[in-house]
Amino acid sequence: MNRIVKALAISAVALSATTGAFAQTQWQKDHPRRAEVNHRLANQNKRIHNEVKEGEITKSQARQLHKEDRQIRQEERDMAAQNGGHITKQEQRTLNQQENQVSRQIGK
Template identity: 55%
Template sequence: MRRLPVYLAALATLTLAFAGTASATPRSHWDATHPRRAEVNHRLSNQDRRIHQEVREGDMSHREAARLHRDDRQIRGEERAMASQDNGHITRAEDHALNQQENHVSRQIGQ
């Protein structure tokens, strides 16, 4: 009979421990496949492919390609920094800003 309060106390402690862990999980989740992030990252990889193609075809110098790759790395870094502020998500405004930067690099690839 004296063991019952000890078991109940242990059960209550475990219940609270699991409840605290379950509620912390969504906040610490890093969503690398969020649709806006996926769109930005897909565009960056497409631009990377286009830069390599332009160099192969002789339409772009290695120096120009290196500069464009550096611009893309900077955009990717911004995307990661923005996502780290909101559990792996980027806002519409952040998505819009990143897309404008990607558009600028994309136009430079096509010139």
């Protein structure tokens, strides 16, 4: 009986630790600065697809633009990992400048 109580206690502690980690992960993904950067990336993705569909850019150009966006997204994830799940205002500015460069290439 004592073993069962200990096992249940250990399970409860493990469950609460997992739940806490999940809540923190959700906050990290939904951080306002990260959300803004990721929203812009999603918008650019739609613009690239639209430009290909309309024949404004080639599939090769689209691949290159998507590659640049993926690199920006990875950089955003790396920055967030170093800062407890969020990015600083300066990091956001840096990412926005990179997104602006890609944005100017879309539909040239």
